[in-house]
Amino acid sequence: MKSWLKYIYGIFIILILLIIYFFIKNNLDNIKDVINLSIINFLILSILILITITLNGYKINILSEYYNIKLKSKEWFGLSVITTMSNYLTPFGLGTSLRGIYLKKKYKLPYKSFITTLGINFIVSFFMYGFIGISLMIFFNFKYNFFSFVIFSIFLVMFIANLLIILFSPSLKYTKYKFLNNFIYMVNEWRKIKKDWKLATKLVLNDFLALINYSLRISFIFFILSNKIPFLFSVLIALLTVSSLIIGITPASLGIKEILITYSTIAIGKTLDLGILVAAIDRGVAILYVFLLGGIFSYILLKNLKKTKKQ
Numbered sequence: 001m002k003s004w005l006k007y008i009y010g011i012f013i014i015l016i017l018l019i020i021y022f023f024i025k026n027n028l029d030n031i032k033d034v035i036n037l038s039i040i041n042f043l044i045l046s047i048l049i050l051i052t053i054t055l056n057g058y059k060i061n062i063l064s065e066y067y068n069i070k071l072k073s074k075e076w077f078g079l080s081v082i083t084t085m086s087n088y089l090t091p092f093g094l095g096t097s098l099r100g101i102y103l104k105k106k107y108k109l110p111y112k113s114f115i116t117t118l119g120i121n122f123i124v125s126f127f128m129y130g131f132i133g134i135s136l137m138i139f140f141n142f143k144y145n146f147f148s149f150v151i152f153s154i155f156l157v158m159f160i161a162n163l164l165i166i167l168f169s170p171s172l173k174y175t176k177y178k179f180l181n182n183f184i185y186m187v188n189e190w191r192k193i194k195k196d197w198k199l200a201t202k203l204v205l206n207d208f209l210a211l212i213n214y215s216l217r218i219s220f221i222f223f224i225l226s227n228k229i230p231f232l233f234s235v236l237i238a239l240l241t242v243s244s245l246i247i248g249i250t251p252a253s254l255g256i257k258e259i260l261i262t263y264s265t266i267a268i269g270k271t272l273d274l275g276i277l278v279a280a281i282d283r284g285v286a287i288l289y290v291f292l293l294g295g296i297f298s299y300i301l302l303k304n305l306k307k308t309k310k311q
Helices: 003-026 028-035 039-066 073-089 096-107 111-143 149-167 178-193 197-224 231-245 256-267 272-310
Strands: none
Touching (some): 039 073, 039 096, 039 111, 039 197, 039 272, 073 096, 073 272, 096 111, 111 149, 111 178, 111 231, 149 231, 197 231, 197 272
């Protein structure tokens, strides 16, 4: 990373930390209430977070099966949590590369095939998110007289961009240039994969369940804070916050995700402080499990790789 980019990135992180500091300072009473959550509430939130990790892992398993790689449950679950933990420590989603390294070392999956699976993941996910988001905004307009042109535009662009990619995927011929051929390979591979309706159905269903589960997390946190909202508004907030995957310029989209949750909360008529608190609770409990399980499965999968080298 160039020095001036490191400088800007450093300033951005400092600003995020300052915002968190002043928020904590001005909301100590609310935070104490959160820390003193009942065991039942904490366990429910924990279960929802573990379901998120499991569904993310199962998606890794679905994509790996396309390349005839049969992962054990401890592998796809472990890769899910390790990827998330690593993304907390590195910007631009670089933690995802560890998954690619593991699949390459353990199962000889070419990096270009791995990158193709990432592309499939984004295309299928954001096509679905865009469609659901547009549908929700139209519904809210008639049901609650609520409409945001900015939010609607985000989902519309998301939907149209991915629809065009799905509909128009040209078959490219290989050249004598190796680097260019890697790109051509991924485009041609996507052209074949998009015709696999069984794979697409599995991915869409998995993403839909993950979205509903994350919406339940958001809804439950609002409930804990005595600010119950209609479930479909929780789905709207969830849709916007998963979009932070696109702009993961900070570790685990730190700050970006919080800003989107806060913006979404304000958009539906709630306060700024409530939005920040919802984001803080969700992030805080998630980090607890991500680093606890991440440490355990890092050891397990590293041991797996060592066994592979000895064989």
